Amino acid sequence: MITNGMVSMNDYVVQVKGNIVSDMGGEKVMLSIQNGKYYNLGEMGGIIWDLVEVPISIGQLITTLMTEYDVEQSECQRQVVSFLGHLLEEGLVHLGADVHRE
Amino acid sequence: MKKEWQKPELEVLDV
Numbered sequence: 256m257i258t259n260g261m262v263s264m265n266d267y268v269v270q271v272k273g274n275i276v277s278d279m280g281g282e283k284v285m286l287s288i289q290n291g292k293y294y295n296l297g298e299m300g301g302i303i304w305d306l307v308e309v310p311i312s313i314g315q316l317i318t319t320l321m322t323e324y325d326v327e328q329s330e331c332q333r334q335v336v337s338f339l340g341h342l343l344e345e346g347l348v349h350l351g352a353d354v355h356r357e
Numbered sequence: 358m359k360k361e362w363q364k365p366e367l368e369v370l371d372v
Contacts, residue, residue, distance in 0.1 A: 284370075293370035300365040326362035338365040345367070 264314030264332075267354035268307050268339055271347055276304070289346055300338060310354050313339070 275286040283301030285294045296304055306316055317331050324331070342348040 295368040295370055297363070297366055297368065299363045300367060303365055323360055324362040325359040331362070334364050338367060341367040345369070 262313060262336055262339075262350070263352070264317070265312055266350060266352055267310045267312050268316065268348050268350045269310040269354050270304065270307050271349060274347065285347070287345065287347065292345070294345065294347070303335065303338065307348060 271289075273288050275288065277284050278301070281298050281301075283296040283298075283304055285296060285304075286292075287294065303316070303320070306319060311319075313336065317328070317335055320326070320335065321328060321331055339348065339350060343350050
């Protein structure tokens, strides 16, 4: 699992392309073509998923979410980084300083 | 007015 100390707010994150995504009752459900697993990203996870369709820095992602949602920065940062870590473990996103140059 | 925050979670479905 990645934590705040392991990523920089300047690191970029972007979706791994080619997954099949569907909205079900406000929640986002996804089938990974790579590993054949189904995922439920939930409502907030689906919003984050849409935001990382194009490369975005983690700092910008958190700023965008804090603009729209009533959440403290520390809580938002901790929970978003943890969520991105799970996406990374499942091979659903690319994350790193060089992602936006690809 | 800002929307209510929910913790984002990734659930791996048993399929």
